[in-house]
Amino acid sequence: MESITIYPKDKKQKSLLTALLEEMRVDFEVRTSRDDSLLTEEAFYAKIEKSIQQAESRKLKTLTKDKQKEFLGL
Secondary structure, X not given: OOOOOOOOOOHXXXXXXXXXXXXXXXXXXXXXXXXXXXXXHHHHHHHHHHHHXXXXXOOOOOOOHHHHHHHHOO
8 A cells, every 4th residue: 555645734734634534544653753854955965064074073972882772762
């Protein structure tokens, strides 16, 4: 079966869509996305370039194993 991705503009739209899908007994899932996952292509490449520059200038952050596991949800 195919999927449909919908991006409601606000909580009111989300609530209405959720109620409609429940009333229609349509299986669905709600995913919370981070704002930075919705970057434009230009912003995406700018972020990558900034990261490369930070790495080259040794401005790196080190995560402990516990923080890595927490970050990855393990």
